[in-house]
Amino acid sequence: MSQVETQTSSMKRLLGNQQLLLLAVWLLMVAVFTAFNSIFFSMAVFGNILLDWAPVVLMAVGQTFVIISGGIDLSVGSTVGLSGVVAAFQMQKMMTNGDNQWTIIAVGTVFAAATGIVIGLINGFLITKAKMVPFIATLVTMGAAAGLAIVYSGGAPIAGGPDKAITLSVPWFGPFSTPGLIVVGIVIICGAFLHLSRFGRYTFAVGSNEFAARSAGINVNRHYLKIYALSGLLSGLAGMYFYCRLGSGAPTSGYGGELDAIAAVVIGGAALTGGVGRITGTILGALILTTTTSGLIIIGVAPDWKQVVVAVLIAAAVLLQGFKSGTKGGGK
Secondary structure, eight states, X not given: OOHHHHHHHHHHHHHHOHHHHHHXXXXXXXXXXXXXXXXXXXXXXXXHHHHHHHHHHHHHHHHHHHHHTXXXXXTHHHHHHHHHHHHHHHHHHHHHTTOOHHHHHHHHHHHHHHHXXXXXXXXXXXXXXXXXXXXXXXXXXXXXXXXXXHHHHTTSOBOOOOTHHHHTTSOOBTTBOHHHHHHHHHHHHHHHHHHHSHHHHHHHHHHHOHHHHHXXXXXXXXXXXXXXXXXXXXXXXXXXXXXXXXXXXXXXXTTTHHHHHHHHHHHTTOOTTSSOOOHHHHHHHHHHHHHHHHHHHHTTOOTTHXXXXXXXXXXXXXXXXXXXXXXXXXXX
């Protein structure tokens, strides 16, 4: 083996564990933002970062399953908005009846989750039965869900729900709130589901080679339905999370969420061509995104610069994938 090949092989081994690289990037970001403003390194700021991280990681975890399967879900942001509005409307209605607040919150969560599942199943139906490509199918539901959220709410946030929903978002376990801890639990379950279950193995198989997966006896169409339903479910729960944090269901609460979700998954090491991805990478990708937003605000930089940072991170992630696979730009 030549010296150049040896150096290249060593570099690939060094870059092989992308999760460690992402952790190092996040720690470097924390150090840089703290150097500019020491207040960044505080429990209050980390608590705020985690509050922002929770809905992003919920959408991104669902997107991880979708992207590993070789698809894309552009509807997650709109699903968040519609789910939050539907839950808010139902909780407002129950408040006028004088129902118990904890019961109201539980029912609102069910309505938000059910709304997300319905949108996910519609996505799956359009892809498997109407034979639409995932980009077009989810673009259709993205527009429809966003429009329904505005029509359903009249274009304004729906408030008047249980006061206890807001108190849930107050951190009590270090920087974690009750909804935040629930999100952590959901992410852990999804991680085990992806990497340790037959469902996860099928997801990787479908994304790697759909024809081979069908030949192996996997019901690919049914699996797509389950994957998009799961993505919708997690986005619906993100909508309920936003309600607990804001105290209202806003039709625009998930605006731009699809871009954050896709960015978190790609930064986390998943390949848009399918068959590659890890939940740990997605977790760190979402953490880097939310840390960037908070850090820029604290050091006095316009948050719009976040998009520039995210673009650089996505480009670096794709180039890293290409380098590891021996291709240019992560292509085939």
